[in-house]
Each structure stands twice: as structure tokens, then as C-alpha cells.
Amino acid sequence: MVRSTLRVIALGAAAMWCSLVQAQQQIDVWPGDVSNNGVVDGVDVLFWGFAYQAPNGIARATISTDWSAQAGQAWQSAGGSGVDFAHADANGDGVVDHQDLNEAIYTNFGLTHGSAQPDDLPAGGSGQMPHILLLPVNTPGDDGDTLFIDVMLGTDSVPVQDFLGTTFEFTFNPQFVADHPDAIQFGLFSNAWIGSSPSETTIFLNKDLDAGSATVALVRQNNDPVSGYGLIGRLSIIMEDLTIVRPPAFLKFGIQHAVWAGGTQQLGPVRGAALNLPWQQLTSSAVLRTSTDEIRLYPNPVRNTLYLKDEDDLLLTDARVALFDQSGRLLTDYSPKVASEVWSFPVHHLPPGTYVVRITSGQRTCTKRFLKR
Ligand SMILES: [Ca+2]
Ligand SMILES: [Ca+2]
Structure with missing residues (x-):
């Protein structure tokens, strides 16, 4: 009985010692380098967002955003990024808020310390990488x-x-x-x-x-x-x-x-x-050929296949075709590789409604609407 009580006390003391060690873990914060990779850049704004108003912050002894190693304590919380939130508290007041963004990330943007390492960026699958x-x-x-x-x-x-x-x-x-x-x-x-x-x-x-x-x-x-x-x-x-x-x-x-x-x-x-x-x-608007009549879209309304044709019988080259729904959301964006007087593209899969297509070819840009039946 006595022995087990002593053991409990010993374990409790060990746990307390561990928590004291944890509470006193010293780190250096470079104000603005929230991702702690050696450089202040746009990624640090993302990490600032991860830590925004994180609870249980620990203020530093010196509140400063000077570009030097600011000694402080780890917060022992890191979210999914794995970088301690203390690095997001750029000015050291124990809170992650817009002051840290405005007073440190903006001010110290582009500065480096040590040898800057790339942020951990997993390669995206070819079909998964957004554009x-x-x-x-x-x-x-x-x-x-x-x-x-x-x-x-x-x-x-x-x-x-x-x-x-x-x-x-x-x-x-x-x-x-x-x-x-x-x-x-x-x-x-x-x-x-x-x-x-x-x-x-x-x-x-x-x-x-x-x-x-x-x-x-x-x-x-x-x-x-x-x-x-x-x-x-x-x-x-x-x-x-x-x-x-x-x-x-x-x-x-x-x-x-x-x-x-x-x-x-x-x-x-x-x-x-x-x-x-x-x-x-x-x-110069004089040399700009933006007439929306130059590129014709047919048939309109359309059921299955939409055709684009240059009214001057010029080849459509180096072009880009962007298709939007009525709310302005981009549905498709592609660049036909072949120079041609007429392009076709399928629209049979689209729900009925009004769509907008923007065509850029050479020096010309035009925007047209069509109705899908
Ligand atoms: Ca950084
Ligand atoms: Ca702060």
C-alpha cells in the first residue's frame, strides 16, 4: 500500500517535471516567419491563418517585431502544420491577430535568417492540382x-x-x-x-x-x-x-x-x-479588333455541338476558349492546338440555360452568349 502510494507520488512528480520541462521549452521566433523555414513570404500568411486566435498563448518577455531571434516559450500547440503557433505570434503579446500580420509579415516580408528551407509542399497528383x-x-x-x-x-x-x-x-x-x-x-x-x-x-x-x-x-x-x-x-x-x-x-x-x-x-x-x-x-482602340461580330458562334440556341468561326475566314490560332455559366463560374478553359477557320466543341453535357464563352485569338478577344437547349 505504502509502496504503491510512493509509486503514485513518484509518477506524479515525474509527470510534473515533464510538464515543467514542456512549459519551459524555449524557442526563437523570427517575427513574420510563421512557418519557421527561414524566410518571410506568402506561405507565412497561410500559417498565420492556421494559428489565428489560437487559445492558450504565452506572451514573450519582450514584445517586438524587430528582425532578430526573439526568445520565447513554445505554446505546445501546432495544428495540422506541425509548426508551433508561437511562431505566428510575431509581436509576442500572446495573441495571434491582425497586428502580427500588419506589423511583422508586411514589414519583414522577404527577409531571411539562416539558410532558408522550402516549406513542406507535398507534390500534387497530376489530376488533383488546382489551377x-x-x-x-x-x-x-x-x-x-x-x-x-x-x-x-x-x-x-x-x-x-x-x-x-x-x-x-x-x-x-x-x-x-x-x-x-x-x-x-x-x-x-x-x-x-x-x-x-x-x-x-x-x-x-x-x-x-x-x-x-x-x-x-x-x-x-x-x-x-x-x-x-x-x-x-x-x-x-x-x-x-x-x-x-x-x-x-x-x-x-x-x-x-x-x-x-x-x-x-x-x-x-x-x-x-x-x-x-x-x-x-x-x-489604341483603332488597332484593336474587338468587334464581337468577327467571331461567330452557331447554332444558337444549341443542343449538341457549338461551332466558332472567323467571319473574315482567318485562321483561329493561339487561341483560348473559356466557358462560363451565368453566375460567372468557369466551366471549361482550353486552348485548341490546331489552327483552323472553324472550331467545334461539345456542349451536349451542359444543363439547359444561358452560357458565356470568351474567345481570345491573336490580338482579338470577344465574349458571346449562347443558349443551351
Ligand atoms: Ca516562412
Ligand atoms: Ca500577437
């Missing part, structure tokens, strides 16, 4: 005009399951983008499937105009996953006066380093995008 797509909306002309590019995430064939957040780098040629604090903006659509209310989804945008780079991160900070696909938001780019700064034949935009986070707080790759806009489209 980001860029679709130009308009064709601005004079100085100060703004180019709008819609951003889509996921398609009907590869929707995004249990989405918690995404980050991507939008690239552009800095020579042709105005030197203006608001030169690059990103806004979520009010009906975006990833959620658009500020209490639900946080938008992060860090621009480096000289480098031709803007990092966007979109995070559901309530850790409540959603599934879906289609339009999420719009990039606004204030262009230089392209009648003075003559760009090459094509203005190139792109998406790279795209990553998404799923419901288990794990990262996955996203297929990036490239967009080559013929610059004449941006400078």
Missing part, C-alpha cells in the same frame, strides 16, 4: 488607365476541396506598370466562393514594383474550410503610358509560386498561369 487562371477584362488606352485581370481558382474538372487559403505571386514587367503606390491592387468578388467578408477572409497584398512582383495571399482565418471553383477576384494594374514607353509585341503577366492550404492545414501546389497580351490592345 489559377488569368483572364483579361478590358483594354485600357491612355496614361493612367487601369488594366483589369480576373483571377480564377479551380475548375469544374479540378475543383478545390476544403480550401483554407492560397498564396501566389503575380509577375509583370515593371517597365510598363506605373510607379504609383496603388499600381497593383487585388479585390475579392462579393460572391467569391472562397468567402469575401473581412471577418471571414483576409486579403494580403505585398508589392515590389521595381521587381515586377506582387504577392497575394487569401486566408480563411476562421479555419472553416469551403470547397468550390471559379472566379475569386480581380487584379487592377495601373499601366504606364504605352504610347511613350513602347513595349514589345506582348505584355507578359504570370502567376508563380502558387500554393493552397487544405482543411488539415497542409499545403498543396497550384498550377500557375501565363498571360501574354498583345500591347496594341492596350494602346
